[in-house]
Amino acid sequence: xxxxxxxxxxxxxxxxxxxxxxCNYSSSVSVYLFWYVQYPNQGLQLLLKYLSGSxxxxxxxxxEAEFNKSQTSFHLRKPSVHISDTAxxxxxxxxxxxxxxxxxxxxxLLVSP
Amino acid sequence: xxxxxxxxxxxxxxxxxxxxxxCKPISGHNSLFWYRQTMMRGLELLIYFNNNVPxxxxxxxxxxxxxxxxxxxxxxxxxxPSEPRxxxxxxxxxxxxxxxxxxxxxxxTRLTVV
Numbered sequence: 001x002x003x004x005x006x007x008x009x010x011x012x013x014x015x016x017x018x019x020x021x022x023c024n025y026s027s028s029v030s031v032y033l034f035w036y037v038q039y040p041n042q043g044l045q046l047l048l049k050y051l052s053g054s055x056x057x058x059x060x061x062x063x064e065a066e067f068n069k070s071q072t073s074f075h076l077r078k079p080s081v082h083i084s085d086t087a088x089x090x091x092x093x094x095x096x097x098x099x100x101x102x103x104x105x106x107x108x109l110l111v112s113p
Numbered sequence: 114x115x116x117x118x119x120x121x122x123x124x125x126x127x128x129x130x131x132x133x134x135x136c137k138p139i140s141g142h143n144s145l146f147w148y149r150q151t152m153m154r155g156l157e158l159l160i161y162f163n164n165n166v167p168x169x170x171x172x173x174x175x176x177x178x179x180x181x182x183x184x185x186x187x188x189x190x191x192x193x194p195s196e197p198r199x200x201x202x203x204x205x206x207x208x209x210x211x212x213x214x215x216x217x218x219x220x221x222t223r224l225t226v227v
Contacts, residue, residue, distance in 0.1 A: 032213060034215055036218075042220065043117075043204060043218035043219055043220045043221055044156075044204070044206075044218040045218070046215045049215055051213050090155075090156060099144040099161065099163055099168070099208060100158070100161060100168070100169060101146065101158070101161075101206075101208070101216050102158055103148070103155070103156040103158070104155065104156075105154070105155030105156070106155050106156060
C-alpha cells in the first residue's frame with residue numbers, strides 16, 4: 001500500500017525567500033503524485049501533479065516540484081514566497097491504475113514580513 | 114459545475130447523538146472519498162467508493178462510523194453514537210474515472226461534539 005511522509009510539520013520563512021517543502025512516498029508500483037494547498041477554513045485545491053514525462057512540474061502561483069524516482073521524493077519549491085502563500089500544503093500519491101488517493105500529514109508554511 | 118457540495122458546513126452536537134454528514138460529488142465523477150482532518154493526525158482517508166461500491170474502508174476508525182453511497186450523486190457519513198474525539202473537519206472529494214486525474218474537494222464539514 002502506498003504512503004506519504006511529510007517530515008516538516010511547519011516551515012517558517014521570510015517573505016521573498018525561497019522555500020522547499022519535502023515529500024517522500026512509498027509504493028511498490030509506479031505512482032502519480034500531487035501537491036494540494038489548503039487556505040484557512042477552506043477545502044483543498046490542486047497546486048500541481050506529476051503523471052509522467054518531465055520530472056520537473058510547474059504549477060499555479062509560481063510553485064514547482066521535482067519527481068525523483070530513485071529517492072522516492074516529490075519536493076515542492078518556490079523561489080520567492082509571498083505573505084499570501086501562508087497555508088497548509090499536502091502531498092498525495094495515487095498508484096497507477098487505482099483510484100485510492102493517500103495524503104501526507106501536511107506542512108504548514110508560515111511566511112512573515 | 115458547482116463542485117463537490119457538502120452539508121452542513123458546521124455541526125455542533127452532544128455526545129451520544131447521531132450525526133449525518135452529506136456529500137454531493139461532481140456529476141460524472143465515479144470515485145468518492147471521505148477524509149477526516151485533525152491537528153494530531155492530519156488528513157486521513159476514511160473510506161472511498163468506486164461506482165457507488167465501497168472499495169476500501171480500512172480507515173474507518175470504529176463501528177460507530179458508517180458510510181453509504183446509494184447512488185452516483187449522493188453519499189453520507191454517519192457517526193452513531195458520536196464522541197468528543199470525533200470532533201474534526203470531514204472532507205468529501207470526488208474524482209473522475211482514471212487515476213491520472215486529481216480529486217476535487219468540498220469545503221468540508223466542521224464537526225464539534227460536546
